[in-house]
Amino acid sequence: MGDKVIEVKDLVKEYKQLRAVDGISFDVYEKEIFGLLGPNGSGKSTTINSVLSLLKYSSGSIKLFGREMTPDAYDLKRDTGVIFQDVAVFSELTVYENIDYFCGLYITGKKERKKCVEDAMELVGIGDFRKFYPKQLSGGLLRRLNIACGIAHKPKLIFLDEPTVAVDPQSRNNILEGIMKLRDNGATVVYTTHYMEEVEQICDRIVIMDKGKIIASGTCDELKKLAGTEEKITVGLKNTDKDPTDGIRKLLHVTDVFKEDSIITVSYDGGTHNIARLIDHLREQGVSYSTINSQRPTLNDVFLELTGKELRD
């Protein structure tokens, strides 16, 4: 792992009644995509806004690039880019002019800026729309413009707060690929979302938040171990004359068998070729089935295991 880019220690943010962030600590390392995963209201935005000095937090310490982050730490801000959940652009300016304006808040040199704006448009694939006004763009393109405005000045550290909410699948893939490109170009990315698939797809390390607390952290594979299962196989029976559950329970690596109507769910704690072994067993027993599915655990299972509730809202 590279150098620490962000160090957060014991961060607490209290609103009048509510502890929105309740004593969390985490580090983000150079050139990784760091995922902040949690359901709505778990405190992700509050955390990001505190790190950015947009919010006055109650206690704790925040360091960026090894230095304390404050509202007037303009040199730290120079190396930081932020993309918020809501689109923030001027409706009176064109795509090009918008990117140019927000880039101009960081870079005053005209020539340098022009190149930056062109690069940003290319990265998010919005070059064909440079003369369009925001009103003329589809929702997905608008999000891409929003991202281009946040990263045009080539920041070393990029925060994205739920950039894919209510975005069509094609634009979403475009955005996720863009984020990976940014990382590959050497940027460090902090990415918050409540979509676990996205985190699994792009994040190098993940922190899972719930009710203002960090409930788990690690790489995707490390987290999945916490789910308690390695594999889940569901079998749809053709008829329910015979109950094969007792036989299945004795198979290798099986931790749990659960039957509801004609559906049997089998959980494993490891092993390979589990599905082949199960098919053999069912044939031997003369049990006929219509469907059979194998599932690796998801972060949703991890969340379910740790909190007793679903991550999805």
Place this chain on the structure above:
Amino acid sequence: MTVFNAFLRVIRRNIGTIILYTAIVIIFSAANSGSNNESTGFTAEKPDIMVVDLDNDSVLSKGFTAFLEENAVLKNIDGGDEAVADALFYREISSLITIPEGFEKDIVSGKTPQVEISSPGTASSELTKMTVQRYLRALKVFAEKYSDPDVIARKAQDALAGKTEVSMMTKLDTASMTKVSSYFNFAAYSLMSCIMFIICLVLSSFNSPMVHKRTVVSSMNFRKYNLHLILSCLSYALAVWVFFMILGRIMAGETVFTARGAAFIINSLVFTACVLAMAFFFSTLLKEKNAVTGIINVVTLGCSFLCGVFVPAQFLPSWVLTAAHALPTYWYVENNDFLAQTQSLRGDLTHYIIDLSVLAGFTVLFAAAGIIISGIKRRE
């Protein structure tokens, strides 16, 4: 420059609004100056008047009569009071001027004699009244310096005929002053609209919560950013003002660039500052573009109608004018009307200064309110 450039670009997108309000002021003041020319036509004709001299043909009363003869056609109606009343009624004469007994004695001793003017209130009789007052004032001025009635009469005669260097009062070209003042009055509406609409719309873009957030996280020093924004607003308002002054020269003629014109121009500059402060104040309250369009329309139209921008103040009910004292536009329009009428600006400078000070007071008030409100909002 980044902020200023974006500011200009956003304005450019709203250029239609500016054109609209410019067109309104052009149309209004063009229509108005057309009707003005008509009403100044009568000045060429000399009114018919009758003079009764009860001061027994004293030097001064004779001089007075001679002066009146130059400016009017003297008629004599025989047949007593009744015949004179009939003559007035049938407009055979437009006024009857009675020079009282002791006229000369009063003038020489510094008193103001009561010269009676009976008239049916026609336009030409108003002119006669003004002529009489001009002469009386001239007599008074020279009576302070000289005591010989002959000298007083001659000096007054010379001064009013424009033969001497002594200039006692600015000769007021009423017609062109009315033209100037009505242009400046209409300009109030256009200044308010162009400045308040555009600045509120532009600031609502810059201050929208998300754009604001993005600005705060950027490496642009936030104070510098605010300063740039303020300077942008200031230069825009100034540009609008200069534009309407140039337009005023075109619409209202050369009088705009005279000493008295300068008084109008200064008045409008102070008013522009006040409008800018109002724009800032409303921009702290109005975040939504739709709200801007609605509220600013109400404010500009309301101020214009209540304060005599469209309808001359003398035609408004008095309670409206009383209420309008609470609006800055009233003081601006009032000052324009004053400038159009006063014979001697130098003598009445206090009036002018007071109106300007009230406008300046409103400017400070609105700016302070805006600063307080935006401070409260930031703390939230």
